[in-house]
Structures are given as structure tokens and as C-alpha cells.
Amino acid sequence: MGLExxxxxxxxxxxxxxxxxxxxxxxxxxxxxxxxSWAGVNPISGYEAFIxxxxxxxxxxxDTLVRTTxxxxxxxxxxxxxxxxxxxIGAEGQYIMGAIVGTWVALLLQxxxxxxxxxxxxxTMAMIIGGLWAGFAGYLKATLxxxxxxxxxxxxxxxxxxxxxxxxxxxxxxxxEMWPMSPPIQAKIPVIxxxxxxxxxxxxxxxxxxxxxxxxxxxxxxxxxRVAGMNPDAAKYAGYDVRKIIISSMILSGSLAGLAGAxxxxxxxxxxxxxxxxxxxxxxxxxxxxxxxxxxAIIPSALMFGALYNxxxxxxxxxxxxxxxxxxxxxxxxxxxxxxxxxxxxxIRIIRR
Amino acid sequence: xxxxxxxxxxxxxxxxxxxxxDHIDLDVFKGEVLALLGENGAGKTTLxxxxxxxxxADKGEIYIDGKNVYFKSPKDAIAHGIGMVHQQxxxxxxxxVVENIMLGLxxxxxxxxxxxAVKKINKxxxxxxxxxxxxxxxxxxxAGEKQxxxxxxxxxxxxxxxxxxxxxxVLTPQETRELFKIIKKLIAxxxxxxxxxxxxxxxxxIADKIVVLRKGKVVGKLSRxxxxxxxxxxxxxxxxxxxxxxxxxxxxxxxxxxxxxxKALSDKGxxxxxxxxxxxxxxxxxxxAGVAGNGQKELAEVIYGLRKPLEGxxxxxxxxVTHKDIYERxxxxxxLIPENRLGLGIVGEFSVAENLILERxxxxxxxxxxxxxxxxxxxKINDQMLLKYSRELIExxxxxxxxxxxxxxxxxxxxIQRLILARELGRKPGFIIAEEPTAGLxxxxxxxxxxxxxxxxxxxxxxxxxxxxxxEVLSLSDKVMVMYEGEIVGAFRPEKVSLDDVGLMMTGVKxxxxxxxxxxxx
Numbered sequence: 001m002g003l004e005x006x007x008x009x010x011x012x013x014x015x016x017x018x019x020x021x022x023x024x025x026x027x028x029x030x031x032x033x034x035x036x037s038w039a040g041v042n043p044i045s046g047y048e049a050f051i052x053x054x055x056x057x058x059x060x061x062x063d064t065l066v067r068t069t070x071x072x073x074x075x076x077x078x079x080x081x082x083x084x085x086x087x088x089i090g091a092e093g094q095y096i097m098g099a100i101v102g103t104w105v106a107l108l109l110q111x112x113x114x115x116x117x118x119x120x121x122x123x124t125m126a127m128i129i130g131g132l133w134a135g136f137a138g139y140l141k142a143t144l145x146x147x148x149x150x151x152x153x154x155x156x157x158x159x160x161x162x163x164x165x166x167x168x169x170x171x172x173x174x175x176x177e178m179w180p181m182s183p184p185i186q187a188k189i190p191v192i193x194x195x196x197x198x199x200x201x202x203x204x205x206x207x208x209x210x211x212x213x214x215x216x217x218x219x220x221x222x223x224x225x226r227v228a229g230m231n232p233d234a235a236k237y238a239g240y241d242v243r244k245i246i247i248s249s250m251i252l253s254g255s256l257a258g259l260a261g262a263x264x265x266x267x268x269x270x271x272x273x274x275x276x277x278x279x280x281x282x283x284x285x286x287x288x289x290x291x292x293x294x295x296x297a298i299i300p301s302a303l304m305f306g307a308l309y310n311x312x313x314x315x316x317x318x319x320x321x322x323x324x325x326x327x328x329x330x331x332x333x334x335x336x337x338x339x340x341x342x343x344x345x346x347x348i349r350i351i352r353r
Numbered sequence: 354x355x356x357x358x359x360x361x362x363x364x365x366x367x368x369x370x371x372x373x374x375d376h377i378d379l380d381v382f383k384g385e386v387l388a389l390l391g392e393n394g395a396g397k398t399t400l401x402x403x404x405x406x407x408x409x410a411d412k413g414e415i416y417i418d419g420k421n422v423y424f425k426s427p428k429d430a431i432a433h434g435i436g437m438v439h440q441q442x443x444x445x446x447x448x449x450v451v452e453n454i455m456l457g458l459x460x461x462x463x464x465x466x467x468x469x470a471v472k473k474i475n476k477x478x479x480x481x482x483x484x485x486x487x488x489x490x491x492x493x494x495x496a497g498e499k500q501x502x503x504x505x506x507x508x509x510x511x512x513x514x515x516x517x518x519x520x521x522x523v524l525t526p527q528e529t530r531e532l533f534k535i536i537k538k539l540i541a542x543x544x545x546x547x548x549x550x551x552x553x554x555x556x557x558x559i560a561d562k563i564v565v566l567r568k569g570k571v572v573g574k575l576s577r578x579x580x581x582x583x584x585x586x587x588x589x590x591x592x593x594x595x596x597x598x599x600x601x602x603x604x605x606x607x608x609x610x611x612x613x614x615x616k617a618l619s620d621k622g623x624x625x626x627x628x629x630x631x632x633x634x635x636x637x638x639x640x641x642a643g644v645a646g647n648g649q650k651e652l653a654e655v656i657y658g659l660r661k662p663l664e665g666x667x668x669x670x671x672x673x674v675t676h677k678d679i680y681e682r683x684x685x686x687x688x689l690i691p692e693n694r695l696g697l698g699i700v701g702e703f704s705v706a707e708n709l710i711l712e713r714x715x716x717x718x719x720x721x722x723x724x725x726x727x728x729x730x731x732x733k734i735n736d737q738m739l740l741k742y743s744r745e746l747i748e749x750x751x752x753x754x755x756x757x758x759x760x761x762x763x764x765x766x767x768x769i770q771r772l773i774l775a776r777e778l779g780r781k782p783g784f785i786i787a788e789e790p791t792a793g794l795x796x797x798x799x800x801x802x803x804x805x806x807x808x809x810x811x812x813x814x815x816x817x818x819x820x821x822x823x824x825e826v827l828s829l830s831d832k833v834m835v836m837y838e839g840e841i842v843g844a845f846r847p848e849k850v851s852l853d854d855v856g857l858m859m860t861g862v863k864x865x866x867x868x869x870x871x872x873x874x875x
Binding site: 218220221224227230231236239240241 | 657659678679680681682683689691693696697698699700701702703707711712714715720723726729730731732733734
């Protein structure tokens with residue numbers, strides 16, 4: 001006697017890929033409501049604040065798009081690594097490294113060069129360092145078979161500790177006694193709608209997502225990458241260099257995360273500080289998964305998570321909900337979305353024996 | 354008369370497309386070694402998996418000590434005193450020997466007294482006449498030692514009948530001798546041993562009784578005194594009929610493939626190729642006969658480039674390709690029609706059209722240059738060309754598919770093989786390795802594949818045919834070599850050989866002189 005849970009693979013109508021995540025969100029909100037009332041906040045006004053924080057006004061919607069930008073860039077990058085069956089958990093660290101190098105290059109060049117050249121140089125270097133940071137992990141996986149999950153997580157910590165040290169040392173702003181932060185950056189990525197924070201980087205991210213779609217589905221590189229991820233044996237048999245694919249997918253993934261980090265500094269904050277990432281890189285993994293590792297589908301996915309992120313932040317400041325509670329709600333949404341992934345992929349039957 | 358400890362009656366087991374066990378009767382008595390002999394696919398392992406409760410028979414009964422039993426799982430079989438040592442050991446590498454042996458034993462309760470168990474294991478091992486350190490972790494053990502742990506595990510569970518599935522395939526000759534000593538101890542303790550093998554000399558050495566299976570049927574039951582290698586080989590291989598195939602005589606052309614003294618390891622780390630040399634010429638089908646698992650798979654992988662040789666040279670169209678990767682070998686003109694069609698041959702989630710272009714995706718006109726990116730070998734896929742080419746191949750090789758866009762995994766087995774053939778032959782490779790090209794296919798697909806191979810021969814292609822189907826190899830090939838334990842033990846023109854000899858060579862009893870082999874293989 002016993003119960004057995006059986007997973008049967010299935011293919012659903014495409015519309016379910018929208019309905020199921022939405023259902024997951026609703027369930028998460030329901031549970032979030034219970035949490036809120038437990039904490040003494042009226043859930044209805046809580047969600048009003050949440051929605052108004054995400055899309056309540058043009059300025060707030062623009063802020064949501066700003067947040068979308070980092071999710072989109074990292075999500076598209078991660079799609080390549082994950083499709084090649086390389087589990088890059090390191091977008092967080094690659095993002096931080098991009099932010100560091102982007103800041104550094106901008107600070108070095110902005111005195112003597114025009115802002116446009118400073119920005120281009122800063123973003124390029126951020127992409128290169130992000131690519132190298134991730135490519136190193138990819139290289140170790142491809143040649144020595146070292147587990148990329150462990151490796152990238154360790155490298156995330158390394159990047160964060162490096163950031164902390166630099167902000168207290170070489171990159172410290174001498175004028176800021178209290179908070180560790182870098183000197184201000186004058187070379188700012190231009191805003192596209194005045195009065196908001198929506199910047200050119202958002203357009204760039206959307207263009208990169210479209211380019212990513214082309215690369216993944218319309219070129220021989222994307223073709224081989226997908227084969228290597230789905231059936232590595234068949235890829236070897238067909239004469240593909242699977243190592244090269246693993247390493248290049250990591251470089252691609254890391255360079256986009258690095259770019260996202262530098263854009264954040266140059267377009268939003270205009271200085272570097274410790275809270276530059278706070279987990280955006282980890283959330284991006286969920287962004288990529290909900291977007292079914294498809295660069296175009298990652299656009300709405302990133303938008304959704306951008307709105308969610310800002311909604312939770314606003315909820316916190318508007319109603320005085322504690323930081324921990326708002327983070328718990330965010331975590332709950334991720335949890336529900338990840339569980340719904342399983343339901344999308346499998347029919348689940350409980351069999352009594 | 355003594356009653357059998359195990360009696361299997363009228364066992365029938367069907368798998369899609371084959372009858373693996375066709376009304377089999379089998380009796381096993383206490384204190385004797387019964388050898389189950391047969392080629393791969395004869396139904397030996399299936400029959401034993403039924404006895405061990407892994408499979409359920411479609412028909413037939415099992416009696417243990419005269420009582421009719423019904424096994425739902427190996428748990429029931431173990432409770433009735435049946436034990437089995439599989440070819441793949443069922444041990445947990447990270448645990449110690451004693452932990453592995455005690456694992457799952459209920460009577461010891463929640464608190465395991467390992468020290469007590471170790472004492473028992475040491476005592477048992479002494480009785481059996483071998484040494485083992487019960488505290489050692491399993492990953493530190495050799496294959497032979499792991500096998501002893503499996504045997505001890507069975508004895509701990511009070512086994513009455515112990516099934517050993519091809520136990521010598523992972524052992525060195527010394528370890529094999531040790532195993533035989535252990536088997537003799539087991540039968541002295543009144544345990545019955547069922548010994549599955551296709552190696553005649555081992556069977557002749559250890560078995561009291563021999564049951565020969567062929568194509569799911571019992572074709573012979575003999576005592577050791579009655580058996581001779583010649584008789585057993587004849588029973589095992591049978592009277593294979595030559596297929597109705599018209600093959601025009603053809604003068605072979607220049608040398609296309611030459612391998613010299615190839616040595617390679619198997620996945621298990623055993624020497625699977627022990628110095629193989631031969632040549633294949635244009636317009637010639639060279640067949641490799643032998644019981645599966647004697648190095649054929651490794652040979653195909655080494656020649657194609659999937660496995661690195663330890664030693665030796667490979668020449669393809671006169672070029673030394675030993676250190677070239679698969680990408681380069683494909684461009685020089687090699688093709689592999691793999692046995693593992695689903696795992697290696699296709700990408701199931703990709704469309705038929707995409708699968709047909711798998712190896713040529715980088716080539717013009719299937720990919721077009723993009724300014725700048727082409728330097729990184731990133732090119733745009735030419736969808737129109739891909740579609741046109743795939744339509745041509747689908748038509749030419751009569752692949753039955755709803756459309757070129759259908760996922761490859763939705764095709765039937767025969768059509769998946771057609772897809773692979775279309776892709777491999779569509780690029781006109783010059784040299785083809787056909788690995789079990791008709792295994793698992795229905796009659797019409799089988800016939801299609803064989804005709805196609807002969808047609809390729811006519812066109813001057815050079816083909817290495819690896820097949821466990823002896824009549825296929827003998828009928829299609831211009832020359833045949835027999836592989837046994839990683840060596841070529843015989844080479845001949847198929848029309849000039851007696852089937853009895855082939856059987857003896859496949860089972861390791863007979864070996865042709867080196868000069869004769871070399872003459873044929875030039």
C-alpha cells in the first residue's frame with residue numbers, strides 16, 4: 001500500500017502559458033492578502049497601493065519600465081545559457097562586475113572625453129568584464145567538468161565582496177563619510193521621456209531581446225546551441241564543438257548581465273553603491289524561465305516582474321509594511337510561479353497502490 | 354526423483370514487435386549450476402527478469418518448491434529466496450560494503466548494529482573463501498569485488514537460487530577464476546546458480562546443465578557430459594538462412610578506410626578493442642559479426658570519432674584522421690548510422706527538416722553569411738533552402754511524415770531510421786558505418802534498409818556493416834570479420850564458410866590463424 005505520484009509530460013495549448021502564470025500570481029496575491037491582514041494591514045488598500053506603485057501613474061509606469069530593463073537584459077542572456085543546459089546562477093555577480101567596471105571606466109574618462117564616448121566605452125567594458133566573469137565559469141565547466149551552479153554562486157559572493165571593498169577603498173567618494181558610495185558620474189544615459197526616469201537603455205534592451213530572438217532561432221549558432229542543450233550526445237555526433245557552445249553561451253549571458261549593471265549605474269543612480277543589485281540577478285532566472293527561455297516572451301515576463309518589484313517597494317513605503325513582509329510576499333510569488341511551471345510541463349497523477 | 358527448486362512453465366513474454374520468451378519451460382535443482390546460453394536478444398535476461406519479479410510474464414506459471422507463486426516485484430522474489438546479480442551493479446558507491454549489504458534488511462530493526470553485521474560478513478566471506486573489507490566504501494572496490502558484495506548481499510537474504518547475469522563480462526581472467534571458485538562453494542551449500550552467458554568455454558567449465566535459447570525459444574537442454582562446443586555453437590546460432598538477396602559481384606576499388614592496431618577502452622574502463630586492423634575498399638560492404646558487447650560499439654565510435662583510441666591509427670581516404678574531430682571527419686566523408694537512434698541519431702524536439710540538416714547547418718547554402726557576424730561563424734539559416742532540401746529527401750527516401758515541420762520524435766521507428774539514412778546518405782559521405790541498421794524495424798523497413806545499403810555499394814560507397822543479425826551480415830557483406838572480446842578472431846568471404854565455424858568463432862571457441870585473417874582483410 002502506498003501512494004505514488006506520477007509525472008506525465010504533456011503539451012498544452014499555448015494560451016495556457018499565459019493563464020497558468022496568471023493563476024499562480026492570483027494565488028500568491030491571495031496568500032499575500034492573508035499575510036497582510038495578519039500584519040494588520042487591510043489587504044484591499046495594500047493591493048491598491050501595490051497596483052498604484054507599479055502602474056499607477058506615467059511616472060510610476062516609467063519606473064516599472066526602468067526595472068524591466070535590467071530583468072530583460074539579464075533574462076535574455078540567461079535564456080542562452082539555460083538553453084545550452086548551463087545553469088548560470090551567476091547573473092547577480094556578472095551584473096555587479098559590470099556595474100563596478102562601468103563605473104570605473106566612466107569615472108576615468110568623463111573628465112577628458114565627451115559623455116557619449118564615455119558611455120559607450122563604459123558599457124563596452126562592462127560587457128567584456130561580465131562576459132569574462134561568466135566565461136571563466138563556463139570554461140571551467142567545459143574543460144574540467146566543475147559544477148557551474150556552485151561556481152557561479154561562489155563568484156557572486158566574490159563580486160559582492162569586491163564591490164564592498166572597492167566602495168570603502170579605491171572607488172570611495174571622499175565627500176560621503178557615512179555611506180560607502182562612489183563619486184558621482186556625469187556621463188548619464190539620456191532620459192527619453194522628460195519628467196520620468198525612463199532612459200535610452202530600455203530601448204536598447206528591447207532591441208537586444210529582438211536580436212537575441214534572431215540569434216537563437218534564425219542562425220546556425222542558435223540552432224547548434226539548442227541541439228547541444230536538448231541532446232548533447234546528438235550534438236557531438238553531428239560534429240558540434242559542445243565545449244565552445246557552453247563557453248560562448250556563458251560569455252553571452254554574462255556580457256548582457258554586465259551591460260545591465262552598467263546601465264543601472266549610468267542611467268538610474270549615477271553613482272555606485274552596495275545596494276546596486278540586491279538579488280536582481282537571481283530574480284532574472286525566474287524571469288527567463290517564465291518567459292520560456294524565448295527572448296521575445298521574456299519581454300512581457302520582464303515587464304511583469306518589473307511591475308511586481310516596484311509594486312512591492314511602493315507597498316512598503318506607502319503603508320508602512322515592513323521590508324521583511326514585502327520581501328516575503330515577493331518570495332511567495334516566485335514560489336507559486338515556479339510550482340506552476342511544473343503543472344505546465346506535467347500532468348500529475350496520484351496513484352494508489 | 355528430486356523436485357526442482359524453481360520450475361518455470363510455459364512462460365510467454367511479448368514486447369512490441371518481438372516475442373522475447375516463447376513458451377519456455379525451465380527447471381532448476383538445488384546444488385547445481387544451470388547455464389543459460391544464447392546470443393544477445395535470445396531472451397535469457399528477459400526470462401530471468403521474470404523470475405526475479407522485474408517483469409511479469411504474459412502467460413505461464415512459476416513454481417518455487419512445488420508451490421505456485423506470483424511475483425509482483427523483486428521484493429516478492431527475494432522473499433522466496435531468489436537473488437540476482439545484474440550486469441550493472443545495484444550498489445550505492447558512497448556507502449560501505451556492510452551498509453550496502455544491510456540496506457533494506459527489515460529484521461534488524463531501526464538501530465543497525467554494524468559491528469555485529471561485520472562479524473557475520475567476515476565469517477561468511479571466510480566460508481566462501483574470499484577476503485573483503487566490510488568497512489571499505491563501494492566506490493573503492495574493483496568490479497570483481499563489487500560482484501562479491503552483490504553475492505554476499507544475496508546470501509544474507511537467504512538466497513536459494515542465485516541468478517548471475519553475464520557475470521564474467523566485467524571481470525579479468527583471474528577474477529573469473531575466483532568467481533568460479535565462489536560458485537562451486539555456493540552449490541556445495543545447496544544453493545542453485547543460474548549462470549547467463551554467451552561464452553562457451555565458461556559454460557563448459559562451470560555448468561552442470563545447459564539450456565540453449567534462440568529467438569525466445571528453448572532449442573536445447575543438455576547435461577555437461579552431452580555438450581560439446583560444436584554442438585552448443587550450432588544450437589546457439591542455428592541454421593541461419595541466407596536472405597533472398599541478389600548481389601552482383603563487384604571488384605572492390607581503392608582503400609577507403611584503414612585502421613591499424615586500434616586499442617580503446619569501454620565506458621567501464623575495460624580494454625574493449627585489443628588491437629584491431631583492417632581495410633575497407635570502395636564498392637564493398639565489410640560486415641562485422643559477433644555477439645553484441647564484444648567491442649563492436651566501441652569500434653564504430655572510435656572510427657567515427659566519438660571515442661578516443663588508446664593506440665593505433667585511422668586513415669580515411671588516405672588521410673590520417675586519428676586526431677581529427679568529428680566535424681573534420683564528416684567533411685572528409687564519413688557517416689555513422691547509429692544503433693541508438695533516439696539518443697544519438699535525432700533531436701526529438703526538432704522538426705524533421707531541421708533534423709535532416711543537423712550536420713550541415715554551417716554550410717552554404719543552408720546558412721547564409723551575415724556581414725561581420727560570419728567571422729564568428731554566425732550565419733543566417735536559409736529557411737527556404739532547408740525546406741526545399743528536406744522535401745527532396747523526404748520524397749527520395751519515402752519518409753512518412755505529416756510535414757517537414759513535424760517533430761522528429763512523433764515519427765514511427767522505421768521512419769526515424771529513414772530520416773537518419775536520408776540525412777547521412779543525402780550528403781554523399783563515401784564511407785558509411787551502419788550500426789545495427791535494421792534492429793527493431795518491421796519487415797518492410799528492414800527490406801528497404803538492406804536494399805539501400807546494396808544500392809550504395811553499387812554506387813561505389815564503402816560500407817562497414819555492424820550487426821548482430823548473422824544472416825544479415827552473411828548475406829549483405831563482401832567480406833566478414835568476427836569479433837570476440839575486442840579482437841578479430843576470424844575473417845572470411847561469406848560464401849566460403851560453414852555456419853558451425855562462425856558460431857564457434859562468435860563464442861570464442863575457434864580462432865582463425867592471423868595470416869588468413871590478414872589476407873582477407875587487406
